[in-house]
Amino acid sequence: MTSTAACAVDAGVRMPIPPGVDAVPGASLASDGEDLHVWFSGVSAEGHRRLHHAVSADSGATWSPPNTVVGLEPLAGQGLSLSVLRRRDGWWMWYVIHGSRGRRVFVAGSDDGLVWQRLGVALDLGEPGSADADGVDCPAVVGTSGGSLVMAYGACSSRSVAAAVSRDGVTWRKLGPILHRRLTGPDSRCIWYPVWLPTRPDTADLLYAGQDDRGRWSILTTGRVDLAALASRPSPLPLATAVDAAITHIRSAVTADYLVEPDYHRPALVYRSPDGRVEQLRPSTSPVFAVRDGHGHPAGVVKLGRDRASAEREFSGLQTLARFYPVPAATLHYRQGRAALVMEHLDGVPLAGLAATDPDRFETVLGDIADHLATAAQNTLMPACDLDGPPDHTEETPVVLAAWAAELVARLRPWARHRITIDGDPLDATLADLFDLTHHKLRQPPLWVVHASGDLHLNNVLVARDGRRWWLIDYEYAGLHDLEYLLAKLITSCVKHTGLLTAHAATTHDHLHLTTRLAHPLARRVLSMAWLLDRLAGFPVDRERLAAHLLPLLYFRFTPENDADPPAFGLAALVLSADAILHRS
Known part of the structure; x- marks a missing residue:
């Protein structure tokens, strides 16, 4: 949730406030059939705070005179930042009290919206060091079609927006921060006052107030939020x-x-x-x-x-x-x-090392990874043209890959037109053909992106020492990534990190002869890439573009500058991979 845009706000409709009220620091709007209800915190010149309620029967054009709410008489320092929601069993309110321990969110219930009963603390301060250790503030609650409630709230320590989920409105499971301050821009100092604007039963736009380094406030939005996906996030790790x-x-x-x-x-x-x-x-x-x-x-x-x-x-x-x-x-x-x-x-070992020590387990986990990748693609694949900006990427940016490709051509120019045999089998393509493909395809922007960690390689997969579980780690580049680049990164690691492939290269006249030695029968299956490409058969993978990404990644990941002429390992890796991708039936 990082997409941010400013929202235009018109002059609106001025609501009536009780006599003696000088400021309205918090308000919540909710509907009940054709009627709109508003609850707001009013502060008098003497600093007294009261909660008030008004109703509109004409979509907010006019409002009833406000009444003072009963049952939530203010305590010393009470902030009364609040969120109200109509549920099947009546009205529910989540509101903030600023006490000696800091700001906490309480919950209350009402049959008519005017007389309320306190139900206790809904959201307490976090543990020392957590994002909300100094307090929780300005709650905003929205319901889902499945009956769950999702709360966005201000996390005081991080000055960001965090979230929590609940089934009953009283007991909440924290999800941690969901919207963070930028380093520069309109919300670099603080992100506060979240508001949900429901769009469909399980989606809502999240609006908030952002403050910049000069103290100026703006109304901003993250855009559409999938509430069910948000509610499914795991609880943060307790801080020891x-x-x-x-x-x-x-x-x-x-x-x-x-x-x-x-x-x-x-x-x-x-x-x-x-x-x-x-x-x-x-x-x-x-x-x-x-x-x-x-x-x-x-x-x-x-x-x-x-x-x-x-x-x-x-x-x-x-x-x-x-x-x-x-x-x-x-x-x-x-x-x-x-x-x-x-x-x-995590008590685990990198998956790459299992290729030699436990090939059966290695192949099983590799297949699991491909299945998980396909599931993620099925649920998050989207046209790249729908993004607000360019796709996310690692430090191997498209510009870097293009530069590597140009350097690859310069290094391998002496053998560019040679006919290639690999393990005695002639290839239809020369290196020059692969170079032309690479230059052509790398100039093309991605058509599809998928949500991914961005750095999916075998040393970022830890397998439990008992062999029963595995975890994907390292998400510093997480985001919406170029689909072909993502696959090329994983394939490169399968060749680079496993030690399954060794190679020899020789030239005779206008022929380039590549001979590979495979450390285990597993190597042939891994290098054929059926374990990955078959699982993605229904996805719009551009195989030529995938091969174009592989060539610079494989060559420069394998070949030191002082390698022999011709450089066997990098050449064999890129030729094997290109052949498997481009010429598989």
Whole structure:
């Protein structure tokens, strides 16, 4: 939920307010048949707060004189930011009281909307370090066709909008932040006062007020929200005391030398705390630390991210894609305006390593991944032209891939027109043909995008040591991604990370002879790509465009600058992959 647009607001209709009311800091509008009802908090010049109710029978053109609500007499410091909803058993109200512990959301019920009965606390403050540890405010509640309730509310510590879901309106399950401040722009300082505008039984537009760094407020919107998908998100990971203490230590004790992105061609610095409770995990492009409690037991994993926005984006990606992939439980930790992603500790090994040690389990998990990918595509595939801007991408942007393709042509020019045989079988295409295909297809923008982690490769899949479960990790690039690029990334990893393929290259006159050695019968099945392409047979995959993405990815992921002439491994990988994709029946 990052799409933001300003909303135009007309002059509206001025509503009557009781005598002596100087300010109206909160209001909620709800319908009951043909009538509109409004409840609003009125503040007198002396600072007294009262809740009032008025009714309109003509779609809001005129309103009845407001009456003072009974049963919710104000307490000291009560804010009365509120949300009211008509349900089958009467009127329900969620409202804020600002007490000694901070702001909390309470709930009340009424038969007529005027006399109310308090039902207790609906939403309490979060645990230390959480997005709403300093309080919860300005609730907005909407119902779904299945009877669930979804609340959007202001999370005080993160100055963002979080959400919760409930079946009965009294007991709520928190979902964590769903809408985050940008680093710059109209909502860079604060996101507050959410409002649901229902559009269909299970969708609603989410409007909110955003404040920029100069203190100016704007009315903004995220656009359409799928309420059922939002309600299905997992609960955030509880924040352990050991994790909160570890983040304090990391922020104060870990120097900049450990926080820079490593050079993968050289050993990287690894931080370990003197007490052994914090240990940096490598390799990683952004700082990641394993945390242990006082008994030496794993307590979680902390990922600082490149900045606040990157940590928040990864959390949103995890929560959103939990519908389609097994993901680690996660939450966000806030302190002094900075955010860190906290994930559960997973006792697993990267899938890539199982290709050699447990090929049967490797193949089973790989098939599971393809099934999950197909399910995600079935539910989220959309035309790229429907996006507000370009698709999301990793650091391998279309411009980077195009530059790699040009460099590939320059390096392999001596063999471009050679006829190719691979394991004794002649190919119909030369390298020059593959180059032409690559240049042509990489110039074409994607036609389809799918919601994905963006970095789907086999070292980002952890398999439980008992072999029964697996998880997809690393969501810092999560979003709507180019379908062919996403598939090319996974196929590249199957060739690169498994060690299943070795190769030899030789030239004779105008022939390029490639000979492959496959470490296991599994290799032939993996490299044929039936495990993936068959599952996506009903999707609009442009195979030529997929092959065009593979060529620069495979070659530059495999071939060092000082490789032999001709460079066997990269060439064999790209030729095998292109042949499997383009010429499979």
